[in-house]
Amino acid sequence: MSDDVQILWFTVRVALLAVVLLAAPGLALAWVLARRRFPGKALVETLVALPLVLPPVATGLLLLKLLGRRGPIGRAAQALFGTELAFTWRAVVAAMMVMSVPLLVRSARVAFEGVSPRLEAIARTLGASEARVFRAVTLPLAARGIAAGLLLAFARSLGEFGATILVAGNIPGRTTTIATAIYNDVQTGADDSAYRLILVSAGLAFLAVFASEVWLKRRASA
Amino acid sequence: MTLALERMRLPLASFSLEVDAVLDAHVTAVFGPSGAGKTSLLEAVAGLRRPDAGRIVLSGRVLDDAGTGNHTPPQDRAVGYVTQDDTLFPHLTARANLRFGAHRRGAEGPTLDERRVIDVLGLSPFLERRPATLSGGERRRVALGRALLSRPDLLLLDEPLSGLDRDLKERVLEHLLRVRDEFPIPILFVTHEASEVAALADEVVLLESGRVRARGTPGNVLGQPSGGHPHG
Numbered sequence: 001m002s003d004d005v006q007i008l009w010f011t012v013r014v015a016l017l018a019v020v021l022l023a024a025p026g027l028a029l030a031w032v033l034a035r036r037r038f039p040g041k042a043l044v045e046t047l048v049a050l051p052l053v054l055p056p057v058a059t060g061l062l063l064l065k066l067l068g069r070r071g072p073i074g075r076a077a078q079a080l081f082g083t084e085l086a087f088t089w090r091a092v093v094a095a096m097m098v099m100s101v102p103l104l105v106r107s108a109r110v111a112f113e114g115v116s117p118r119l120e121a122i123a124r125t126l127g128a129s130e131a132r133v134f135r136a137v138t139l140p141l142a143a144r145g146i147a148a149g150l151l152l153a154f155a156r157s158l159g160e161f162g163a164t165i166l167v168a169g170n171i172p173g174r175t176t177t178i179a180t181a182i183y184n185d186v187q188t189g190a191d192d193s194a195y196r197l198i199l200v201s202a203g204l205a206f207l208a209v210f211a212s213e214v215w216l217k218r219r220a221s222a
Numbered sequence: 223m224t225l226a227l228e229r230m231r232l233p234l235a236s237f238s239l240e241v242d243a244v245l246d247a248h249v250t251a252v253f254g255p256s257g258a259g260k261t262s263l264l265e266a267v268a269g270l271r272r273p274d275a276g277r278i279v280l281s282g283r284v285l286d287d288a289g290t291g292n293h294t295p296p297q298d299r300a301v302g303y304v305t306q307d308d309t310l311f312p313h314l315t316a317r318a319n320l321r322f323g324a325h326r327r328g329a330e331g332p333t334l335d336e337r338r339v340i341d342v343l344g345l346s347p348f349l350e351r352r353p354a355t356l357s358g359g360e361r362r363r364v365a366l367g368r369a370l371l372s373r374p375d376l377l378l379l380d381e382p383l384s385g386l387d388r389d390l391k392e393r394v395l396e397h398l399l400r401v402r403d404e405f406p407i408p409i410l411f412v413t414h415e416a417s418e419v420a421a422l423a424d425e426v427v428l429l430e431s432g433r434v435r436a437r438g439t440p441g442n443v444l445g446q447p448s449g450g451h452p453h454g
Contacts, residue, residue, distance in 0.1 A: 121270050122309040124296040126323025126372045136322070140313045 003172075004193070008200055011177040014089055015157035018096035019150055022104060026153075027146065030108035031138075035117075052102040056162025059098060063167040067091055091168035092175050096160045100153035107152060111145020112138065144216060151212045155205060223281050223376060223408040225250075225267065230276035231288075232266050232432075234259055239432040242276070245410065249402055251423035251440070252412040259432045260412035261306070264378045267410065268303040269296035280376060302374030302407075304365045306381040310353035316364045317349040323372025334405060339367045342400050359390040363397055370405060379411035383418055395421060416444050 032038075033045065051059050066073045067085040074085050085091050115138050123133045139146070161179040168175040170184055178201045185194035224246040232239040239259035252260050265271040267278060269285065272293055278286040280301070285294045296303075302323075310319050324336065340346050343363045353361055362382065369377055382398060383391045395418075402409060402422065413419060419426050419440050426443045428436040436443050 116309075118305070118307065119309055119311060121296065122303065122305065123311075123322070125268050125270070125299070125301065125303045126368065127297050127300075127325075128323070129297055137311060141311075 004196060004200065006173065007176055007178055007181045007197070008204070010089070011158060011179075012204070014092045014177070015096055015154055015160075018093045018100060018157045019104075019154045021093065022097045022100055022153060023150065026101060026104040026149075027108050030105045030149075031112050031134075033105070034109045034112035048105050049102050051099050051163075056099060056160070057166055060095060060163035060166030063091070063095060063098060063163060067094060067167060086167055087169045087171065087175060089168075089175060092164055092177060095163040095167050096157035099160050099163055100156045103152040103156055104149040107149025108142065108146050111142035111149070114145065115141040147212060147216060151208060154208060158201065158204065224279075225281075225376060225408075225410065226277070226279040227267075228277040228279065230266065230273045230278060230286075232259065232262050232271060233274050234262055234432065237432045238274075239263060241429075241434055243427065243434060243437070245425070245427070247408075247423075247425035249409045249411070249422055249424050251419040251426045252410065252429050253416070253419050253426050253443070254412075254414065254429035256414055258429045260414075260429055261380055263429070264303065264380050264410070264412060267376070268301050268378055269294060269299050270303075300373065300375045302369030302372050302377045304362075304369045304377070304379045304382065306384060308353070308358075308361055308365075310356075310361055310365055310368075312353050315350050315352055316345060316356065316360075319353070319364055320345070320349075320367050320371055322368055334370055334373065336371060338404075339370050342404055343367045343397050357390070358386055359394050362386070362394050366397070366401065370401065370407065374407060377407050377409045379409060381413055382411055383413070383415070398422060419444060 029044075029048070033041070033048075064086060065071050067077075068074045069078070069084070069086065071086075077083055077085050083090070085094065119137055119141070120133050123137045124130075128136065158177075159179055160177070161183065164175075164177060165180055165183070170176050170180040176184070178197055182194045182197050182201075185191065185197065224244055226244045227241045229242045230240070237259075239262055241263065252263060254260055262271060266273055266286070267280075273286055273288050275288045277284060277288070280299070283294075284292060285299055285301075286292065310316075311322065314322070320336070320339070340349070343366060345360075345363060345367055348356055348360055353364070356364065366379075366382075379398075383394055386394060399422070401407075409422075411418075411422065423440050426438065426440050427434055428443055
């Protein structure tokens with residue numbers, strides 16, 4: 001049971017960290033895709049969607065090539081910070097982030113596109129700087145879609161399996177998440193433990209969705 | 223205030239708008255049929271659309287110069303713009319909408335007291351409400367107050383009375399007249415209704431197919447004060 005708590009706590013923490021780290025660049029990318037035209041845009045859109053269409057295991061393998069000891073990012077991290085990436089909690093976060101990118105960017109982009117450029121233009125005629133237009137008009141009007149995207153990203157991160165198992169492995173107490181633990185339990189015949197984890201993760205997902213629904217309702221009627 | 227449109231040319235979808243005029247009346251109407259380019263003209267003065275030739279100069283300050291590529295962005299113009307469509311911020315109360323532009327930096331227009339604007343436009347009954355719960359006329363008045371409180375040097379109004387039923391039209395017109403008489407802010411408005419020109423304007427510019435066809439006092443340009451439609 002204490003193992004379950006450890007796994008649960010670890011998974012929630014890394015998933016939250018993944019979403020927090022992804023939020024700013026993900027929203028920036030979504031905004032650029034919604035509001036700007038530039039050469040190579042189709043390429044960027046395809047790259048963003050890639051983790052959604054590739055088998056997660058393939059994404060994991062690519063990540064391993066990048067984050068591994070001989071990979072470009074892995075070597076840079078070693079040289080700069082003296083830390084390993086692959087098969088550590090950092091790789092779990094990286095896998096969750098990459099797998100969540102398409103969900104967050106897609107939701108946020110649709111949300112940004114739904115904000116009338118006309119309202120932004122009027123805000124400018126009222127003296128608002130670009131930063132204030134974004135903060136006071138675009139962001140609050142896109143809040144629902146952004147919140148939905150962040151929630152989707154968090155949910156996706158909680159359940160991430162394929163990429164995680166390749167790039168971070170399943171090291172008890174270090175990289176084991178709910179999903180990899182369930183897989184492991186089933187493989188070793190510990191079905192009771194697997195069902196317990198399933199129950200816990202279902203409860204967690206329920207709580208997250210429920211909390212966000214309540215929050216959105218409160219915002220809408222405020 | 224003088225607004226000089228010096229050989230200004232605006233590329234539009236099917237033709238280009240060309241205006242060469244110096245406007246210096248307190249209230250100027252741009253009068254013409256729909257599709258004449260009236261809204262585009264306002265958008266250019268507000269800085270939301272760039273001319274591809276000529277200059278826009280407001281009280282000696284060059285806002286646009288197509289020759290040098292100089293373009294002052296809308297946030298640095300101090301030109302208030304009340305659009306024809308509803309552009310109140312839906313997530314803010316009427317009061318928060320009003321205050322949105324109230325603290326613009328570098329505004330040089332006259333300081334207006336918020337209470338006075340609320341009083342003149344009759345906004346106090348619904349200040350805490352969101353735009354979705356306001357009537358069309360109430361939304362117009364909030365938008366007008368919001369533009370006024372941003373302390374503009376020039377106020378642009380796009381078809382300020384269109385889309386309102388007759389009773390509402392008269393009420394909003396009353397408020398517009400009070401704004402005109404009580405606040406020292408020059409107004410440039412566009413309309414396709416001769417009666418609005420006669421009621422509000424000191425000077426009128428007749429615009430058709432992107433060209434100025436006539437200019438003068440409402441009486442001169444329209445004939446009788448409640449005169450005809452630009453198409454007859």
